[in-house]
Amino acid sequence: MGLAVKEGITVGIYSPKKTPHLVNLNEDPNLSECLIYYIKDGVTRLGTAEANVPQDIQLSGSHILSEHCIFENTDGVICLVPHHGALVYVNGREVNEPVILKSGSRVILGKNHVFRFTHPGQPREEVVNNKAMTDSTGAIVETAAENNSDTENQNVDWDFAQCELLEKQGIDLKAEMQKRLLALEEQFRREKEHADQQFEEQRKNYEARIDALQRQVEEQSVTMSMYSSYTPEDFHNDEDIFVNPLFETECWSAREVGLAAWAFRKWKYHQFTSLRDDLWGNAIFLKEANAISVELRKKVQFQFTLLTDTPYSPLPAELAPRDDADDEYRPSAPTVVAVEVTDTKNGATHYWTLEKLRQRLELMREMYHNEAELSPTSPDHNIESVTGGDPFYDRFPWFRLVGRILEVIV
Known part of the structure; x- marks a missing residue:
């Protein structure tokens, strides 16, 4: 079955026949049932190696107390007694007081250590409605171990123990996933609305800028089309360019008028020589x-x-x-x-x-x-x-000008 450690002295690999024990369950099936912790007669202590009192079963982890719990073996009846503040779950229920274990009970210590309790010498009992009862001593008798028709036919592994824990704690995985999905959808909707709003504002700003530029271009086009219809002969004097009503409302200085006249003369000369x-x-x-x-x-x-x-x-x-x-x-x-x-x-x-x-x-x-x-x-x-002649050819002149030179005669 796995690696057995009995009272710290005997190490071997064999299946226990009579001694009650805990078998580890792991998320990886290959690592499940590899460790066996025996419950000896009397008191078996479980905690960490740093405890003041030596612990028979030593575990590690942030949620394992130095003295976490004890197992009392009295005439073959195993009672789990958790210490104050210790996280102990039996068959998915959190226990804060002594509880009697039955063969097949799922025991979770802390948040990471999952075990299955097995008592070879204990007969399996029928369970009704999967409820816990109390014996005459006041200890809770956990009867939700295994029955002939349900749990016995199921594979009690790590997944089974975790699902049982969530179910008993009132946590529905599907409901939790649906809740998170709805939260993500709501977040996505809000972010999308915010992005759409920003995009709409940017679109309006760009449209306003485009409209302003378009009006400016149209005004310039009207001005240029007006002057493009004129010919140089229409302007006999430089002052004629300022007779147009466009310039009536402008108050230019003498320097600005001179620059405008100079620019117009340049345009007048170059407008037909492209x-x-x-x-x-x-x-x-x-x-x-x-x-x-x-x-x-x-x-x-x-x-x-x-x-x-x-x-x-x-x-x-x-x-x-x-x-x-x-x-x-x-x-x-x-x-x-x-x-x-x-x-x-x-x-x-x-x-x-x-x-x-x-x-x-x-x-x-x-x-x-x-x-x-x-x-x-x-x-x-x-x-x-x-x-009357070939239009492709020209008559050859008597001479062809090659270039000019400047010669200084002293």
Whole structure:
């Protein structure tokens, strides 16, 4: 059955035949019924090793008193007598006075030590309604041990003892779990309501900010759309920008008026010279010109390029920006968008303006249609004689300006 310790002198593994004893029960079935504590004739003391009086059965734990209880063996009748303040449970009931044990009683000492009492020489009795009675001496007789029809057929293990303890103490595990579950659900509901409330407040704050920004953007859009409809010719003088009713309610200082006029002149000069708009607006024409060149096998490629006017590499006359009265606000080195024409047939490179590209594209389309209408057996298959010239090629000038140099003559 397990490891037997009898009066501290005999150690062996065997099943007791007549001596009453306690068998340990553990949550791990492999550790149950491994320890046997004999109840000797007379008094068997149970406590800790630190007790002043030597204890026959020594246990440890925070809920085990130094002198916890005693077992009185009188003519084969075992009476458990708990000391004052000791936690002792028999068959799930807490006992504070002497109780007579029956074979099969479940004994819990403290909160961690669970035993099954076995008395081999004691006959098992029938139990009725699982109630305790009192003998003539005043000690409680625990009759809830085992009966022939119920407990005898059950496996009295650690789980059985714990469930019995909870049941007798009025603790319903299912009810406790349900109670905790309801508490958790209530906590979750409160936290969810709090989170939803915070989210709603943040949403309202963001919506208010978005509405304010949207109104600001709409006001700015109205102002910009008003000025975008104007052309530079609509403003002959810098003071004309302040004639608009938008500025009537503004009280600007002379410095602020001067800064506004300077900013307006900059906007006036740059509003129609966006390189991005030029590239996007003419990309389709460049693509069409390259497609026609491939179809007609002209060996000419077109691509955008940016040219900057510098003292040493000036722009050609046809690419230079037009003169403007506001040269003060013109960039010192203006950059223009041009079309680089690479003539791989003649090994030459030309630069066209965007306007020239659109004009030449009209001639390229006409040449493409004429090419489709002419048949190979036509007496005059020369396209140049029909169109009056090839729009893909430029005439070579007598000279090409490479650059400028500055030479100091002393």
